[in-house]
Amino acid sequence: MVSLVNIENRRYIGSKSKLKSWIFTLIEEHCMGKSFLDIFSGTGIIAAEASTIFESVIINDILYSNQVIYEAFF
Numbered sequence: 001m002v003s004l005v006n007i008e009n010r011r012y013i014g015s016k017s018k019l020k021s022w023i024f025t026l027i028e029e030h031c032m033g034k035s036f037l038d039i040f041s042g043t044g045i046i047a048a049e050a051s052t053i054f055e056s057v058i059i060n061d062i063l064y065s066n067q068v069i070y071e072a073f074f
Contacts, residue, residue, distance in 0.1 A: 017045045024049060044070055 016023065023046060036050040041061045051057045051074065059070050 015043050015045065017043070020045060020049055024053070041066065041070070044073060048073065 034054060035056040035058065036047075036054040037058045037060070038044075038047040038050065039060050041047050041059045044059065044066070047057050047059045047070070057074070059074065061067065061070070
């Protein structure tokens with residue numbers, strides 16, 4: 001069954017969804033560690049992908065509505 005509730009369905013101007021594979025290619029090549037900090041989380045797409053790779057993911061956003069969404073998905 002395909003879920004209609006998916007973090008990838010959230011859209012904002014400036015979403016990094018099209019850059020996701022490029023971002024993680026660079027991270028794999030140039031970074032190491034067990035923690036990931038998504039400073040400009042927005043839709044949460046990058047944090048969601050990071051949660052499959054890193055032991056700890058820290059999400060930052062100033063919008064209360066995004067905080068609610070992050071708590072629901074993560």
